[in-house]
Amino acid sequence: MTKFTSVQEAIDKGSGKVSLRGWVFRERGSNKLKFIVLRDSSNIIQCVIKKEKFPEEKFAEADKLQIEASLEVSGTIKEDKRAPTGYEVEVDDFKVVGTCDSFPIKADQNREFLDDNRHLSLRTRRMTAILKIRSTVFGAIHEYFRGQGFYEYQSPIFQSVQCEGGSTLFRAEYFDKKDVFLAQTWQLYAEPAIFSLEKIYTIAPSFRAEKSKTSRHLTEYWHAEMEFAWSTFKAIQDHGEGLIRHVIKKVLENNSADLAVLERDLAKLKTAASKPFIRMSYTEALEVLKEKAKMKIEWGKDLRTIEEDELSKMHDTFIICSNYPKDVKAFYMMEDSEDPSTVQGCDFIAPEGYGEIIGGSQREHDIEKLKKRLVEMGEKPEAYEFYLDTRKYGSVPHGGFGMGVERLISYICGLDNIKDAIPFPRTPLRYKP
Numbered sequence: 001m002t003k004f005t006s007v008q009e010a011i012d013k014g015s016g017k018v019s020l021r022g023w024v025f026r027e028r029g030s031n032k033l034k035f036i037v038l039r040d041s042s043n044i045i046q047c048v049i050k051k052e053k054f055p056e057e058k059f060a061e062a063d064k065l066q067i068e069a070s071l072e073v074s075g076t077i078k079e080d081k082r083a084p085t086g087y088e089v090e091v092d093d094f095k096v097v098g099t100c101d102s103f104p105i106k107a108d109q110n111r112e113f114l115d116d117n118r119h120l121s122l123r124t125r126r127m128t129a130i131l132k133i134r135s136t137v138f139g140a141i142h143e144y145f146r147g148q149g150f151y152e153y154q155s156p157i158f159q160s161v162q163c164e165g166g167s168t169l170f171r172a173e174y175f176d177k178k179d180v181f182l183a184q185t186w187q188l189y190a191e192p193a194i195f196s197l198e199k200i201y202t203i204a205p206s207f208r209a210e211k212s213k214t215s216r217h218l219t220e221y222w223h224a225e226m227e228f229a230w231s232t233f234k235a236i237q238d239h240g241e242g243l244i245r246h247v248i249k250k251v252l253e254n255n256s257a258d259l260a261v262l263e264r265d266l267a268k269l270k271t272a273a274s275k276p277f278i279r280m281s282y283t284e285a286l287e288v289l290k291e292k293a294k295m296k297i298e299w300g301k302d303l304r305t306i307e308e309d310e311l312s313k314m315h316d317t318f319i320i321c322s323n324y325p326k327d328v329k330a331f332y333m334m335e336d337s338e339d340p341s342t343v344q345g346c347d348f349i350a351p352e353g354y355g356e357i358i359g360g361s362q363r364e365h366d367i368e369k370l371k372k373r374l375v376e377m378g379e380k381p382e383a384y385e386f387y388l389d390t391r392k393y394g395s396v397p398h399g400g401f402g403m404g405v406e407r408l409i410s411y412i413c414g415l416d417n418i419k420d421a422i423p424f425p426r427t428p429l430r431y432k433p
Ligand code: 4AD
Pocket: 163, 164, 184, 185, 186, 187, 208, 210, 216, 217, 218, 219, 221, 223, 225, 226, 356, 357, 358, 359, 360, 361, 400, 401, 402, 403, 404, 405, 406, 407
């Protein structure tokens, strides 16, 4: 049996016999030679098939090879400065595994066409680079939380309550039941578990019926969330900062070639990963917006995208904005005892205008305040009985946050649309393939 290596392993070996398998990335030929640039998940390499070495019908097979056909080749690798990755394989034998007739994805096609053909455009070098970085990001999130002593814990996706507001709630067709929704967050089902595990995290899909078409919103996204007992508001922010730094550091360590494919400015990532995050309150944010950007926002209004972007332009690292007015934030956020018109909630705003990456808070534990805020939102507190119980039986200070994984990937990769941060994006208009 032939022992195949990856293209990268063959390049690392640099000389001698190699056997490779992959797909045609580029091809050109003359009546004497056929050049194939072969790609696999690791890299690309030029292969040359010389007519003189093969019977006529066999060379004709090579001559017919088109972009994205799959094949196995065996031959001798040697350095060749003219080849795209500095090495070339002179082919002794090859086998066409799957032919390919005019692959639909070509250079410079529009976004719509690429999205309609996502099952094929996933193979492009750009998407391959993004998917590799995505894999590092997921691994690094697990690594951070496990390293900090958190247990991985799963909440249900079918849920009987809302958590982040009714306007973005997806209703599920659940037999004859009316009030069943897709998870907006794991949070209300995570809080009960801190009483058994104390420190927990997850990475799971969340669903938001966001009707607005923006470059930052998906209807289905991956949500990295954490919750822990005995928390302080500061410790929540420290974990958010620790997590983002760890993830960026891992990508810089493992994915420099992929970041190069994406032409990402590494200096910007390195700065963001090494400098302490900027911490400011909502009230301070309004002051700097007024002073430096001539934007006058009435105290009590939520920060909009344009204001977040303006703030992010002022710094080259993340901003943690805290103590928002109570009325613009979720019902479960803890009232700040020093300033009861604000809550101990924070948003992490990424540099370069990538917007909110993390939302988190200390949780309110006063059961009466929670009930009152639910009623104000038009919710029936009865439906939240299981959640309110967490405040009845040995309640403790606790809190946590949620991080939009695709938002972080968009920022790390420097993408202009969040749709490229996930293999098969879902938006109000895009649910196929
Ligand atoms: O700020 P959000 O709504 O907070 C929560 O869901 C809390 N329950 C989290 C928690 O404390 N456990 O969402 C958290 C993050 C946002 O900061 C954003 O990065 C991301 O989720 N996010 C989205 N990402 C992509 N598409 C969307 N439609 C998103 N909505 C939120």
